Each structure stands twice: as structure tokens, then as C-alpha cells.
Amino acid sequence: xxxxxxHLALVGTPNSGKTSLFNALTGSRxxxxxxxxxxxxxxxxxxxTPLGRQVSLVDLPGTYSLRGRSxxxxxxxxxxxxxxxxxxxxxxxxxxxxxxxxxxTIRLLLELKRTGRPMVLVLNMFDIAARRGITVDVERLAxxxxxxxxxxxxxxxxxxxxxxxLTDEISAKLAAEAEAxxxxxxxxxxxxxxxxxxxRIIADCVSLPSRPDTWTARIDGIVLHPVGGLIVLALILFxxxxxxxxxxxxxxxxxxxxxxxxxxxxxxxxxxxxxxxFLQNGVISGxxxxxxxxxxxxxxxxxxxxxxxxxxxxxxxxxxxxxxGGAGLHGRAFIPLLSSFACAIPGIMATRVIDNKxxxxxxxxxxxxxxxxxxxxxxxxxxxxxxxxxxxxxxxxLQGLVMFGLYATGIASALAVSFLIKFFMLRDYxxxxxxxxxxxxxxxxxxxxxxxxxxxxxxxxxxxxxxIFSMMVLIWFLASFPQPxxxxxxxxxxxxxxxxxxxxxxxxxAPVGFNWQIAVALIPGMAAREVAVAALGxxxxxxxxxxxxxxxxxxxxxxxxxxxxxxxxxxYIFAPQCASTLAVIRRETGSWTWxxxxxxxxxxLAYAASFVTYNVAVALGAG
Amino acid sequence: xxDTNDTRxxxxxxxxxxxxxxxxxxLSAREAGSALSDIELESRLIELGFVEGAxxxxxxxxxxxxxxxxxxxxxxxxxxxxxxxxxxxxx
Ligand SMILES: Nc1nc2c(ncn2[C@@H]2O[C@H](COP(=O)(O)OP(=O)(O)OP(=O)(O)O)[C@@H](O)[C@H]2O)c(=O)[nH]1
Ligand SMILES: [Mg+2]
Numbered sequence: 001x002x003x004x005x006x007h008l009a010l011v012g013t014p015n016s017g018k019t020s021l022f023n024a025l026t027g028s029r030x031x032x033x034x035x036x037x038x039x040x041x042x043x044x045x046x047x048x049t050p051l052g053r054q055v056s057l058v059d060l061p062g063t064y065s066l067r068g069r070s071x072x073x074x075x076x077x078x079x080x081x082x083x084x085x086x087x088x089x090x091x092x093x094x095x096x097x098x099x100x101x102x103x104x105t106i107r108l109l110l111e112l113k114r115t116g117r118p119m120v121l122v123l124n125m126f127d128i129a130a131r132r133g134i135t136v137d138v139e140r141l142a143x144x145x146x147x148x149x150x151x152x153x154x155x156x157x158x159x160x161x162x163x164x165x166l167t168d169e170i171s172a173k174l175a176a177e178a179e180a181x182x183x184x185x186x187x188x189x190x191x192x193x194x195x196x197x198x199x200r201i202i203a204d205c206v207s208l209p210s211r212p213d214t215w216t217a218r219i220d221g222i223v224l225h226p227v228g229g230l231i232v233l234a235l236i237l238f239x240x241x242x243x244x245x246x247x248x249x250x251x252x253x254x255x256x257x258x259x260x261x262x263x264x265x266x267x268x269x270x271x272x273x274x275x276x277x278f279l280q281n282g283v284i285s286g287x288x289x290x291x292x293x294x295x296x297x298x299x300x301x302x303x304x305x306x307x308x309x310x311x312x313x314x315x316x317x318x319x320x321x322x323x324x325g326g327a328g329l330h331g332r333a334f335i336p337l338l339s340s341f342a343c344a345i346p347g348i349m350a351t352r353v354i355d356n357k358x359x360x361x362x363x364x365x366x367x368x369x370x371x372x373x374x375x376x377x378x379x380x381x382x383x384x385x386x387x388x389x390x391x392x393x394x395x396x397x398l399q400g401l402v403m404f405g406l407y408a409t410g411i412a413s414a415l416a417v418s419f420l421i422k423f424f425m426l427r428d429y430x431x432x433x434x435x436x437x438x439x440x441x442x443x444x445x446x447x448x449x450x451x452x453x454x455x456x457x458x459x460x461x462x463x464x465x466x467x468i469f470s471m472m473v474l475i476w477f478l479a480s481f482p483q484p485x486x487x488x489x490x491x492x493x494x495x496x497x498x499x500x501x502x503x504x505x506x507x508x509x510a511p512v513g514f515n516w517q518i519a520v521a522l523i524p525g526m527a528a529r530e531v532a533v534a535a536l537g538x539x540x541x542x543x544x545x546x547x548x549x550x551x552x553x554x555x556x557x558x559x560x561x562x563x564x565x566x567x568x569x570x571x572y573i574f575a576p577q578c579a580s581t582l583a584v585i586r587r588e589t590g591s592w593t594w595x596x597x598x599x600x601x602x603x604x605l606a607y608a609a610s611f612v613t614y615n616v617a618v619a620l621g622a623g
Numbered sequence: 624x625x626d627t628n629d630t631r632x633x634x635x636x637x638x639x640x641x642x643x644x645x646x647x648x649x650l651s652a653r654e655a656g657s658a659l660s661d662i663e664l665e666s667r668l669i670e671l672g673f674v675e676g677a678x679x680x681x682x683x684x685x686x687x688x689x690x691x692x693x694x695x696x697x698x699x700x701x702x703x704x705x706x707x708x709x710x711x712x713x714x
Contacts, residue, residue, distance in 0.1 A: 064670040064671065065666075065670050067666070069663075069667075100698065101698050101699050102698075103672050103697060103698065103699070104670070104671070104672055104699070107670070186666075188662055188665050188666055188669065191666055191669045191670065192669055192674055192675075195669055195672070195674045196674065199674070199676075208698065216700075217682075220682065220683060220693070220700075224682075224683040224693060225683075226683075226684060226685060226686040226689075227686060229686075230686060314702070317702070318683075318685065318691060318693060318702045319685065319686075321685060321690075321691050321702070321704070322685050322686070322687040322688065322690055322691070323687070325704075326687075331691070331702075331704070356658075432658050432659075433657055433658065433659055433664070433667075433703070433704060433706070433707045434691055434702065434703065434704050434707075435667060435671060435701060435702065435703050435707065436701070436702045437671070437699060437700070437701055437702075438693055438700040438701065438702055
């Protein structure tokens with residue numbers, strides 16, 4: 001007889017290794033990092049126990065209690081209490097603890113016991129506890145708590161064997177023994193009592209050598225130094241942007257010449273005609289011009305992943321707290337905003353850790369101003385075409401410096417917008433508290449970094465192959481049809497739909513120095529920002545005619561004035577166009593209004609910034 | 624754990640400097656002037672392990688106004704602002 005699916009749920013304090021366990025058990029690749037508040041969604045996975053029982057495992061956001069103070073904690077509370085719509089209550093709750101830090105988890109566990117769900121305590125990170133000389137009397141702990149206790153090492157092969165075995169044993173006798181749920185929000189006195197009880201149990205069962213992690217203390221001595229720490233933070237960001245430029249260059253040139261050769265090959269082997277034009281101008285010039293940026297995407301993600309895994313993110317939040325607070329931002333806003341450098345979508349999702357509704361909204365509104373990785377292709381393309389690659393002061397790459405400046409402008413405008421929101425709309429605002437656990441540093445694990453980078457690279461390529469490709473087909477079509485009448489002397493593209501649309505929009509964009517080709521590129525750029533690069537690639541390739549297409553950067557250098565280029569850079573600092581970000585804003589705020597607000601204010605800023613940039617540049621003689 | 628030290632004067636943790644070590648005597652959310660309600664602030668502090676008898680040490684301070692502070696509470700490190708730390712009375 002087939003046994004019914006066993007439902008397990010992972011609950012525990014933040015950063016205790018729930019997602020690592022989830023990945024180890026189900027073979028998934030959910031995001032793991034060394035700071036509290038990584039998981040903000042419910043995720044389900046499946047596995048089979050050694051004895052063949054089918055299990056559904058749910059990973060949940062970490063929480064210190066069941067009170068549900070912020071949207072992510074509400075997800076956990078509702079799931080555990082069975083309030084989530086369409087979800088059964090879990091058959092067994094795996095309460096995951098960081099073994100080096102049991103106090104808060106044991107308190108949570110005592111609270112969880114009141115829900116009446118069968119439960120197991122998983123002492124995760126047991127390797128670290130052992131290394132520090134922490135010993136746990138597991139049997140005694142189980143007796144004191146009245147539930148099974150098992151140790152695990154989520155990040156080591158076979159580190160979950162005991163847990164699997166225990167799951168089999170428990171599932172065999174798991175009957176209708178579930179008790180009634182007597183949980184209700186704990187009063188302050190009850191909270192205090194549970195923490196006292198937890199401390200008593202720990203005193204009985206755990207022996208702590210009073211030897212804190214000396215490495216963490218030593219590193220923090222530098223990294224959290226009031227002045228030194230800020231210098232280190234600035235240095236890290238600076239090196240990151242220099243690296244994005246300098247290290248990626250050789251690889252990008254390689255990819256570039258690869259696509260050029262491919263284009264020439266297609267040109268030479270296929271007869272002149274629509275197919276040749278489609279492959280050469282639409283696919284290779286278009287999609288190729290985006291894929292070229294893969295090395296830069298990889299480098300930026302590599303940096304972010306390393307910082308996340310090492311445990312630096314929470315420190316950066318600590319250092320930035322007052323500065324962000326001055327702009328009216330919540331202390332927990334830092335990590336979501338930093339994640340937005342990769343992409344605003346996970347950044348906006350990560351705002352779920354912010355408990356105060358208004359603070360969360362402000363953070364969501366400004367997250368798209370953080371320079372996401374999709375802007376990198378646009379920035380790089382224009383910078384390498386217009387900014388000379390010389391060194392300033394002997395060691396700073398000027399192109400990298402301009403890139404850094406663009407990022408800095410994005411950050412500064414985000415802070416300014418936040419400041420204005422607080423100033424004009426939320427005057428009665430009292431600063432929200434900032435309370436964040438600073439986890440011990442952990443050596444970044446090669447495998448998880450590799451998986452993280454691989455996943456991101458794959459996503460980028462898949463996007464290039466789907467969204468960007470389909471946009472390119474559209475652009476190519478618009479730029480190729482209708483074909484010019486016989487005997488026409490003007491360039492063929494002048495007769496195309498693309499030119500008609502672009503020229504219709506041109507008057508609107510002329511004040512900021514954009515020509516009709518840019519106007520055409522901005523529209524499909526709604527689907528994904530880097531499409532603008534691909535679209536320019538295609539439009540100019542078709543316009544340029546039959547000869548093997550030059551690299552798009554070289555074309556731009558001859559077709560655009562410096563003022564136009566700078567104006568385009570300014571536009572992209574704000575660039576409102578990214579349909580997926582707008583969709584996430586709608587979902588997370590639950591309102592079309594805020595989506596519209598975001599779009600409009602960014603559009604206004606983009607236009608204003610470009611207008612000023614263009615006109616100042618022209619006045620200075622760069623027109 | 625409750626090695627209450629009666630000889631030292633009680634003071635809010637929010638006024639202590641880097642390097643300070645002490646034991647939590649009680650919580651007094653009313654004195655903090657936090658944006659959170661008294662009950663909410665007290666609940667959160669307890670959930671992060673700030674209960675009577677816990678040993679605390681101020682490990683680090685921020686640059687502006689020596690704020691926020693990184694506090695060692697028994698076996699973990701927590702970053703809090705001084706405003707909220709005013710609710711933690713230590714000695
Ligand atoms: N050495 C060691 N590290 C671990 C172990 N389990 C998790 N980690 C590390 O601990 C950190 C936190 O792991 P996560 O799985 O993201 O923790 P989480 O509980 O899902 O965190 P939230 O989603 O923020 O609640 C990561 O850096 C992991 O690599 C373990 O058993 N041993
Ligand atoms: Mg997680």
C-alpha cells in the first residue's frame with residue numbers, strides 16, 4: 001500500500017541553515033547566504049527517505065517567534081499554524097538550530113511546542129560547534145525538551161544521514177497523535193518565561209567553552225571600525241566596479257571577435273537576402289551584442305556572492321545604518337538595496353524582512369534606482385565607445401571610474417528620493433528600529449559560489465535566448481519591412497516601420513539629444529534593459545548595409561555626439577523600463593498605483609537628468 | 624547566570640561605551656522613546672536574547688554619534704541603535 005506523502009516543514013531562527021538543509025535533502029539550489037533574512041518565500045521540494053517514504057519538504061523564512069512581525073515572518077507563522085490558504089498543516093516540523101547559538105532557537109522551540117505539531121530539533125552546523133569545543137548532551141536535551149533531537153551538517157556530504165534515519169523512525173509511528181493547537185501570541189511575561197526556561201535547559205545540556213570565534217572578532221575589529229570600516233566598504237565597492245571593467249575586458253573582446261567571425265561567416269556562406277540579414281543583423285548583431293557582457297555579469301555576481309557567503313552583508317548594513325537613516329531609510333533596507341545591484345527583483349522581494357509598511361514601501365520604490373546588472377551592457381557599451389581607456393593618477397582606469405560614478409549617482413538619487421518621500425509624505429515619521437544579528441564569518445564555500453554564479457550565468461543566457469531573442473526578431477522585422485520601393489536611393493531602413501515609429505517619437509526625445517534609432521531601441525528595452533543594446537546593434541547593422549557589421553561600439557562612436565552618449569548614460573541611471581520589475585512592484589505592494597508611481601517618477605527623473613546632461617554637454621561644446 | 628552585581632550603578636546600555644561589559648538587570652521600554660510600542664520593543668528585545676541576567680558587551684560602535692552599537696549577548700552579536708538600547712538597563 002502506498003503511504004501518503006509526508007509533509008515536513010523547516011522552521012527556525014534566521015541563518016540557522018534551513019535552506020542549506022533543504023538543498024541537501026531535496027537536491028534543490030535555493031539561495032543560501034550568511035546573513036539573516038535570505039529566504040523570504042515558501043519553497044517546496046521533494047525527496048524519498050532511505051526506507052522509501054515520499055516526503056514533501058517546505059523551506060520557510062527564518063523567524064525568532066511566531067508573532068509574524070513582517071511579511072516574511074507571517075508566511076512562516078501562517079504555514080505552521082495551518083492558516084495559509086490551501087495548505088495542510090505539516091505532519092512534522094523540523095526546528096533547525098545553529099548549534100553554536102542555541103538560546104534563541106530553544107526559546108522559539110518552546111513556543112512552537114504550543115502549536116501541538118509533532119516536532120524534531122535539528123542541531124545544525126554541528127561541525128562548527130565541534131570545532132569550537134561546544135558539547136551538547138543530545139540525549140539529555142531530548143529528554144528535557146520532550147522531543148527527538150538530531151545533529152546535522154547541512155553543507156557536508158552525508159551530513160543529513162541521521163536526520164533521514166530519524167525521519168523514517170518517526171514517520172512510522174506518526175499517527176493521529178497530533179495535539180490541539182494552544183498557541184496564541186505570547187505576552188511579554190510568557191516570552192520572558194520561555195527564554196528563562198531555554199537558558200535553564202541550555203545550562204543543563206550544553207557546555208560552552210568561553211571561547212568565541214576569535215577570527216570573527218579579529219576581522220570585525222577592522223571591518224567594523226568606525227572609520228576604517230567605512231574605508232573598507234568604499235574600497236570593496238570600488239574594486240568591484242574596477243574589476244567589472246578591467247578583468248572582464250579580455251574575455252569580452254574574445255566573445256566579440258567570436259561573434260564578428262560568426263557574422264562574417266554567415267554573410268559569406270548565405271546568399272544575400274532576408275535570411276542572411278535576419279541571421280547576421282537580427283540574431284548575431286542583436287543577441288550577440290548582449291551575450292558579450294556575460295563576463296561582466298559573472299564578475300559582479302561573483303563579488304556579491306562572495307560577500308554574502310562570507311558574512312559581510314550584515315556588517316555593511318551596520319556601517320550604513322546611520323547614513324541610510326539620515327535619508328529616512330529603515331536599517332533593514334540595506335541588504336535589499338545591495339541585492340538590487342544584481343537585479344531589482346530579488347531586491348524588492350527581500351524587502352519582506354522590513355516590518356514597517358511605509359519603510360518597506362519606500363525601499364521598494366527606490367530599489368530600481370540601484371544600478372542592476374542589466375544596465376551594465378548599456379553602460380559598458382557607451383563608456384567603451386566614448387570614454388578613453390586611460391589611467392588617472394597612474395592606477396585608476398578612467399572607464400572604471402565613470403562606471404563607479406554612474407553607480408554612485410544611482411545610489412545618491414535613491415537616497416535623495418527616499419529623503420524627499422519622508423520629507424513630503426511621511427512627516428510624522430519616527431525612525432524605525434534597526435536590530436540585526438551579525439553572524440560569525442564563514443569561509444565562502446567554493447561549491448555554493450560556483451553554483452550561484454552558474455545559476456546567474458544560465459539565467460542571463462536563457463534570457464538572451466528567449467526575451468532578448470524574441471525582441472530582436474521583432475526589431476529586425478520592424479527595421480526590415482516594408483522593404484524600399486525599387487529604385488529608391490535613400491537607405492533601406494528609412495522606409496521601415498522602425499524608422500516610421502522612431503521618427504514619430506523623435507520630437508519627444510530630441511530635447512534630450514536622442515535620435516530616432518535610440519527612440520526605437522528604448523521601446524523593446526521595456527522587456528529587459530539590455531535589449532536596448534541589442535536593438536541598437538540590429539538597427540545600426542541593418543542601416544549600415546551589407547558589409548560585415550562593425551562592432552556596435554565603433555558605430556556609435558561615429559554616429560552619436562558625446563552629448564548624446566552622456567545623455568543616454570544619464571537616462572539609464574533612472575531608466576524606468578523593465579516590465580518584470582514593475583510587475584514585482586505591483587505584486588509586492590498589491591497595488592497598481594504604486595507601480596504607476598514608480599514608473600512615472602523614474603521616467604520624469606530619466607528625462608530631466610538626460611535633458612540637463614545633454615544641454616550642459618552641448619553648452620560645453622560636446623554636441 | 625544571575626550574578627547580579629549590586630555594587631555597580633544601573634544604567635541604560637544605550638549610554639555605555641565601546642568595551643563596556645555588564646549584566647542585564649531589567650528592560651524598561653518606556654525609557655527608550657523608540658518608534659515601537661513598549662510591548663513590541665520589549666518583546667523583540669527578549670526574542671533576541673536580551674533578558675535579565677544575560678551578559679552583554681559592546682563590541683563596536685558606528686561613526687556618526689557612536690551609533691549603532693554591536694552588542695555581544697551571551698553567544699551572539701546583535702546590532703542595535705542606541706535609542707532602542709536605552710530600554711536595556713545594565714549594571
Ligand atoms: N559549516 C557549516 N555551515 C553551514 C551549515 N549549514 C548552513 N551553513 C552556512 O550557514 C549559512 C546560512 O545558511 P542558510 O541555509 O542560508 O540559512 P537559513 O536558515 O536558510 O537562513 P534564512 O533563510 O535567512 O532564515 C550559509 O553561509 C551556509 O553555508 C553547516 O551545517 N555547517
Ligand atoms: Mg533560508
